[in-house]
Amino acid sequence: MEPTKEHQLWMYEQMLIIRDFEETMVNIYLEGKLPPNIQDGLAFDIGGGPVPGEMHLAAGQEPVAVGTCAHLTDNDTITGTHRPHHFAIAKGVPLDQMAAEMFGKVTGLGRGKGGHMHLFSVEKKFGCSGIIGAGMPQACGAALAARKKGKDWVTVTFFGEGAANQGSFHESLNLAAIWKLPVVFICEDNKYAISVTREDSTAVANNADRAVGYGIPGVRVENNDPLEVYDVVGEAVARARRGEGPSLIEVSTDRYLGHFQGDAEAYRPKDEVQQLRENDPIDRLKQQLMDGGLSEAEEAEIRSRAKAAVEAAYTFARESPYPDVSEATMHVFV
Amino acid sequence: MEPTKEHQLWMYEQMLIIRDFEETMVNIYLEGKLPPNIQDGLAFDIGGGPVPGEMHLAAGQEPVAVGTCAHLTDNDTITGTHRPHHFAIAKGVPLDQMAAEMFGKVTGLGRGKGGHMHLFSVEKKFGCSGIIGAGMPQACGAALAARKKGKDWVTVTFFGEGAANQGSFHESLNLAAIWKLPVVFICEDNKYAISVTREDSTAVANNADRAVGYGIPGVRVENNDPLEVYDVVGEAVARARRGEGPSLIEVSTDRYLGHFQGDAEAYRPKDEVQQLRENDPIDRLKQQLMDGGLSEAEEAEIRSRAKAAVEAAYTFARESPYPDVSEATMHVFV
């Protein structure tokens, strides 16, 4: 399946927004976490600054998000992971509210209660979780709802290669297969689960081979490339919309940053990331677009639009107020 | 792999013991559970009689147990299921103590605390559980212990075709595969999980195909036959002893009785069991043995030995005392 020029431009701009959103967060995250303004003896304070707590960023993993979401509408559902920003952005979750949630502000998606691992947008039908493998069962339910309503809506569930060894993976694929649910299971193989390599954790070289155990199609995308993702996911989404059931796709992708910010990555070969960055998917798509006739000026305009969107979002987040303390005991129940 | 004459005779006798143990229990179980000696209006009282609670019997499923255990010694470990008698008997768990446990007597394997779903023999390295799929992770641990001790001991874990859709199945197979653990995973496909048919619950026709997802051998035994089981399991056990890792085997077998005693089996075709019984594995092995020269007299002697063993076990169970009430709060910790 070949993306249209418009789709390619959309993917390019989304990748720029994601990359900029993540790399800008690298610095914002450090605010208030370094000496001398933290407890004596500490090198870093995870609880300090405007964006405290764990932070899992997806720089390098843009292709899987944009190549997939190019096929989705607001009627389709996504369940994401603990590393959710790239999916959320590509799905169209409002950037301002997302950034505000990460800053713990009342204007955030969850009024500041969820934080970056718990982004929920009812409008965009997006959710995620900090628990590995937890999105897959819920995706089956969303797909079941679509079928019961007689809609051709699909649900995409993303998970890491580490999550592919969690029991929920097996149970969800089997359930989706026997019930022919419109779910597309997409595994992001970024080679690591924190410090544990794919080889140390996984008995198969290709998680897509596990589709055999459920009698469904399984395809691996070997390159961290948005067009290849677009092609393979397109088939799976079309199949799901036709009511022919789930598919399992694994996409090889690259984690440019630490598992979470503050991760020293002692377990990782020194120059690995450097080499990965030399074959960056955004640069490649840019080249393809310009070979296809995109002018320097047009490209620069896209770039600045992306930058402006990210800057606006973080400004909105900073300037928004915190929720009133009285909200702490609200929303346990509706 | 061909069983020796001795092994064949052993398998035959064990199958007779199992069948007699289970079918005798059908009647013992009914003692004290029927009108008029129960609460008015009840047709049956699960809590009545000398053997109360749920009762899952394995009549018809003897081949998988004996064909497997013919390859095992007291150094090898088994983790069984909620339907554990046939495995326990074939593994050599003392029949008297097993029966006594089912009667809740202090002479039982667990001093009456476990009941029929919770049979533990440290000597025979046998354990089981009432939780579907729970035996597989523990089997990985037993196998890990053998490897750490430098022994060629093997662990066999049995589970039903219904359990093959539980997350523990996937996690355990993956763990055993990456760590090359000496575990043989054996799925008893008796076509039903209580009332739910295999077709309604399972996305693959052959659970052995799921071995592909773990890069290990997977074989299905199509007939409920002890010699075929012996052959296929023999290869897997030998492989595990050689340190080459786990295997996944599915055995087609037949559940002659209800899921539990008292099950009306409204979900099951009327004459299904009748037809299954007409191709009974015990009758077939008997014929083979007699074709091979076993005399009427010898066969009759085996039969009476089996009967005597079962009768002795149930007599021992009946005549044993209950534990003293003071034991109720003992053994939470050792």
Place this chain on the structure above:
Amino acid sequence: MSNRELTMAAAISEAIGQEMTRDENVFVMGEDVAKYGGIFGATGGLLDQFGPERVMDTPISETAFIGAATGAAAEGLRPVVELMFVDFFGVCMDQIYNHMAKNTYMSGGNVNLPVVLTTAIGGGYNDAAQHSQCLYSLFAHTPGLKIVVPSNAYDAKGLMVSAIRDDNPVMYFFHKGIMGLPWMAYYTGSTNEVPEESYAIPFGKAHVVREGSDVTIVTLSQMVHKSVLAAEALAQDGISAEIIDLRTLVPLDKEAVLQSVRKTGRLLVADEDYLSFGLSGEIAAIVAENLDTVNLHGPVKRLAVPDVPIPYTRPLEEAIIPQVGHIESTVRSMMS
């Protein structure tokens, strides 16, 4: 047709069926809920009435199908999903307590999850350590779940109607020994008059099963019936016991407990869950926190399973699950 008696199992399935008729978004899934009608009859007859698209048998994949209930509820459906025995919660607790229970709060109230998770509890028929537990305290301890524990058919129907109409996750615990099954002895008081028309019983309102002046017995589920039998025996000797059936643990009717104890001055908690770090402690604590307005004639007493797994054999199980006799003798000891 009035004064119609139903078993608790029949009352539950009737309530579910009436709600399914009323709202097409309500559907049922779980192991053996369709063809079998639920191992404990809570979904009996629903398959014939509503067909396989709305009454779905599932594989033995609790994480997948209970998680699916959350996912379907987020899209506007109203699943009634069964966990066959509460004892099995360990294979799917993450989907229950970290997602079904928390997604509403984590989304600042934007996500609402109208799920009813039904499950069987309780011992007394020698089903041993993995099929006889109550465990409702665990779910009441973790925020985000409403906890319903009916003691009789009338309450069961009205509470199920409220559960299905509630826009929040509700866990609904039915004790096997009061379902009125034709194959398990039960306390007949649990089978009672149930109107055919639908009615809702609000959460958070305890029921005074029996009024009394000497001692308050706070209890729930099957233990309500054991308490009534004990109270009748005690009445013979002029000891007047008041029995409070909590009905729901979240929300918890603390006022009903305090009001009664203020009157009687004595509290016994009769519970079939494990003793420590659970329901009986919470009820005792509520009184301890209000000793400025409650005047006790003696220490609070608790009867529950003494922190041991449920033993299989009858004499031991009878000894560790509080029985009528235990309740009676404990109250007597409180009076002297």
Place this chain on the structure above:
Amino acid sequence: MSNRELTMAAAISEAIGQEMTRDENVFVMGEDVAKYGGIFGATGGLLDQFGPERVMDTPISETAFIGAATGAAAEGLRPVVELMFVDFFGVCMDQIYNHMAKNTYMSGGNVNLPVVLTTAIGGGYNDAAQHSQCLYSLFAHTPGLKIVVPSNAYDAKGLMVSAIRDDNPVMYFFHKGIMGLPWMAYYTGSTNEVPEESYAIPFGKAHVVREGSDVTIVTLSQMVHKSVLAAEALAQDGISAEIIDLRTLVPLDKEAVLQSVRKTGRLLVADEDYLSFGLSGEIAAIVAENLDTVNLHGPVKRLAVPDVPIPYTRPLEEAIIPQVGHIESTVRSMMS
């Protein structure tokens, strides 16, 4: 070398390492426990010292590897297995509470399972609802598990030694905010003097952290340090608080609680777990059950997370997790 200070993380890994040297059956497994040394440093340095056969990184398959710990222990090994955050228990609870905890009882004492299950607890650094819980009450409620919750490095080492040498399953809960990590603010009182040689601290013996006469604060883990700071502030105004660090919940040192409350006549439970149906209720209940020998000057008070999931944003998290100021003001309210 004496007066050597260690962080709690270093004390835990030292204890494990010394036991691994002492007994070859002891080994470690879990997610990121080897190359990474444990996300919270509880297994730091052990891979280099003992190699990959005895310090094993696992896949993200908690059911499989925690179940494997039970299976290995049944064969005579002594696994120390880590559940990275206690919040993840929901994906593997069945193996913990139905098997590791019950196989001994169900086998009539024939099977013994020397497993130590370590796990991180606690909030205070804005990690939100699925990474900030305590939950030790849940595990203390279900029988068959010993429950250890250390508050400082000295206790952590001695309790870990006892845990590994215990022939029963032990759950060992370390609070992230007292591990002395270089990347998370912590209460410095938790880093203290730890002898190099091995020593064992028995289970079931609470520690009187500070003697006092006006009020008893029963607490544990990080909350011990918050209580000490509150007590110091209260002392300024002549209010004398006694602080009891429970150290273990199973076994629970009820006598230490009662003795202290008999002396002070006032009880405050300071806990970071959820309020209802948990630890704070159990401690209050113990007093309520002993009102014939305990003379209270006022109602029991409880401070804990008020039955809401842990919110991400700082102002809300600070409001719902009991802080030094809450403890202090609550005690003051009890004195007036």
